[in-house]
Amino acid sequence: MTAANNCRSNAVEEVVQRPACGEYEASFVSAEGYADHFQMDACPGRCEDAAMDALHALGVGAVFLLAGGVKGVTGMGLPTVAVSLLGLWMAPAQAAALLVAPSLATNVAQCRGSHWRRLLGMLWPAWLTLALVTVWAPEVSTEPSPIDAHRLLGSVLVIYGVWGLWRPTLPDLSRQAAWIGAIAGAATGFVTAATSVFVIPLVAYLQALRLDKDEMVQALGLSFTVATLALAARLQASTGLVLLSAQSVLALAAAFMGLWLGLAVRNRISGPAFQRLLFLVFVGLGAANLLRGS
Numbered sequence: 001m002t003a004a005n006n007c008r009s010n011a012v013e014e015v016v017q018r019p020a021c022g023e024y025e026a027s028f029v030s031a032e033g034y035a036d037h038f039q040m041d042a043c044p045g046r047c048e049d050a051a052m053d054a055l056h057a058l059g060v061g062a063v064f065l066l067a068g069g070v071k072g073v074t075g076m077g078l079p080t081v082a083v084s085l086l087g088l089w090m091a092p093a094q095a096a097a098l099l100v101a102p103s104l105a106t107n108v109a110q111c112r113g114s115h116w117r118r119l120l121g122m123l124w125p126a127w128l129t130l131a132l133v134t135v136w137a138p139e140v141s142t143e144p145s146p147i148d149a150h151r152l153l154g155s156v157l158v159i160y161g162v163w164g165l166w167r168p169t170l171p172d173l174s175r176q177a178a179w180i181g182a183i184a185g186a187a188t189g190f191v192t193a194a195t196s197v198f199v200i201p202l203v204a205y206l207q208a209l210r211l212d213k214d215e216m217v218q219a220l221g222l223s224f225t226v227a228t229l230a231l232a233a234r235l236q237a238s239t240g241l242v243l244l245s246a247q248s249v250l251a252l253a254a255a256f257m258g259l260w261l262g263l264a265v266r267n268r269i270s271g272p273a274f275q276r277l278l279f280l281v282f283v284g285l286g287a288a289n290l291l292r293g294s
Contacts, residue, residue, distance in 0.1 A: 061254040068255035072262015084285040096196035101248045102255035110221030126181030133189025134230035153195045157286030164279035173208040198227035
């Protein structure tokens with residue numbers, strides 16, 4: 001028994017580097033008085049990790065394909081759709097990091113137009129306060145009174161969905177565009193900093209300015225570009241999350257593919273009916289995020 005125990009204690013085990021998923025690791029075990037034997041061990045952990053990564057990438061691609069399609073049909077909605085869906089399985093800050101590149105690229109394409117001088121003179125107070133508050137607003141999810149990010153995102157989505165279904169008549173604010181714009185921009189900055197969604201109350205404010213169709217499209221593009229750049233600056237300064245990665249490139253490609261598909265079917269879809277359905281979806285996604293945060 002003593003000799004056997006000594007042989008076991010003197011055993012030397014050599015393990016080669018763990019291989020990739022689908023292969024096996026080999027180990028040779030030899031000891032004095034025992035025959036060498038060859039051992040094969042599977043790598044289930046790596047296979048599961050690779051499967052999860054592939055599923056995550058597939059989910060990101062599908063979300064931004066859908067979000068790009070919504071933007072192609074309605075001219076807006078990419079950030080709201082993307083964050084509301086991604087928020088079902090990841091933290092809002094991670095969703096925001098994936099959002100920056102596709103949102104910025106698609107909004108820059110929407111900024112083209114001949115009304116930028118008039119829009120700049122009318123909207124600069126809103127853009128200024130929006131940018132400043134987005135970058136410098138305190139974190140709502142930290143002490144001393146933390147607010148769950150999913151609950152806040154869910155609340156914003158439900159409010160936006162109900163408001164879109166209700167479609168109240170807004171007063172004409174074109175003569176008070178400057179000072180009301182500063183307030184609307186600051187409020188939107190707080191919402192953007194907390195949820196990465198920058199439609200409330202910015203879109204309502206722009207609608208109250210009584211802009212024509214082309215002006216409204218360009219105003220949305222310019223305003224969302226300002227909001228996206230401010231959000232990118234906040235994320236980089238506060239979290240250090242990587243804003244340009246393989247997944248963000250995938251999101252960018254999927255968003256442009258969805259945008260192209262949305263533009264292709266825009267004239268075949270009833271705009272008002274599609275928007276009502278979209279607002280209903282926002283209410284449902286908001287409720288799902290509220291439940292996740294509870």
